[in-house]
Amino acid sequence: MLNQDSETQHNTHLDGSSIAAIMTVLDIVSEQLNDIARDVEISVMGVCSGFQGMSSRARTALAKAADALDTSSDDGGLPAFVHRVRMSLATMLARLESSRDFSLHLTEQIDEIDERLSLVVKLGEKMIQISSDARNATNQSMAIVKRSIGNRGDAEKMLDSFAVMAQASAQCGQAICSLVMGLRSITKDGASRARSKAEEDQKTIATSENTIRSTLDMMSTSYEKMNESLSSSAAMNRQLNLDIGQAVMSMQFQDRVNQRIEHIVSTIHELNADLRPMTLSSDPNTAQLITKLWTDRLAEKSTMSQERTGGSSAPAESSADSSIDLF
Amino acid sequence: MSTILVVDDSASMRQMVTFTLQSSGYETIEGGNGCEALKVSEGAKIDLVITDLNMPEMDGITLVKELRAKEAFKFTPILLLTTESQDTKKQEGKAAGATGWIVKPFNPEQLMAVVKKVLK
Secondary structure, three states: OHHHHOOOOOOOOOOHHHHHHHHHHHHHHHHHHHHHHHHHHHHHHHHHHHHHHHHHHHHHHHHHHHHHOOOOOOOOHHHHHHHHHHHHHHHHHHHHHHHHHHHHHHHHHHHHHHHHHHHHHHHHHHHHHHHHHHHHHHHHHHHHHHHHHOOOOHHHHHHHHHHHHHHHHHHHHHHHHHHHHHHHHHHHHHHHHHHHHHHHHHHHHHHHHHHHHHHHHHHHHHHHHHHHHHHHHHHHHHHHHHHHHHHHHHHOHHHHHHHHHHHHHHHHHHHHHHHHHHHOOOOHHHHHHHHHHHHHHHHHHOOOHHHHHOOOOOHHHOOHHHHOOOO | OOEEEEEOOOHHHHHHHHHHHHHOOOEEEEEOOHHHHHHHHOOOOOOEEEEOOOOOOOOHHHHHHHHHOOHHHOOOOEEEEEOOOOHHHHHHHHHHOOOEEEEOOOOHHHHHHHHHHHHO
């Protein structure tokens, strides 16, 4: 072991100088063990911070999503809103349907008026016909009177006045007919307008109802999907927490490792203390030489500058420049 | 929400314990050893203490005794969270007034179950 590279390699007993050198090397090794423990602790803290951040972000995202879908708020959230809109829609549709029914009823009444007016027209036409018949009868009567009395007399005058009355009656009938025809035209126009208004209302009701119902259905579907997504995210978050819990449990082995290192370092110090009396007769130069041999050997095995200098290689302290070399 | 005092000389252990507790919504106060714990607990309203056993300056058992001597901590639950699993040490902790003993490494879920139980 130690003596293989030294001038005293054939000696089987360690002398004071060798022991002094071993003590120095043990000090260096224990210091390095402390550095390792610090490094491991720093890296575990970094990993723990990362998990902390992930967990916190997952929790925040979940809370925000839950907040957006909150059904426990005062207004009941989206489902209650959709329900309110459905209720308002039902009320609005009922009113529109009532308005449409009123238009249809109005149309029916106008149609009935038109039917009655057509009867009035028929009566007027009959009246005109009767007046015409009366005039013809008067004319025939006048011819008979002329043939029988020859000259105009009171009877002829009377017949003339009958003829005039019949004429006036016919004119009156015609006037009534044309007035009623005018009225029928107005009522027909009104009925037609009322009918087309009712039809338009019906179409509007159907379109609006379909659009609003589709929108509400879409909103409900979206809400359900978001709810499902939220449940799935919550499940994922629970799983993430379990995974993180597992990682936290594993990371605690660092604490055990550190404690064991601490115990080893403490034992090395105690060992050094026990060895100290044996170094009283040591030659400082030989001890220095052996120490150098060991430190050189340690340096040869070292791959990191921190191992050689005994410093900590805390990741946070490493600069980007020193960790990248371009060739 | 309850406030929990976490005492451990290992910063990473403190971080893991506080992270676990904070994730469940608890407030935490930290101490690096028994002396620090006594200092930060002065005047603070603490509902639970979780402490390591082996620490420099003042160990966990001494901390439990010191806290139990204070009126404010007479009935406060105190859990020892340690790698130590020897029965004699456990008995020492119990005699000092500790409420429970948890051996490291702790399972976060189990730790939370114990915390909830002792905080009831």
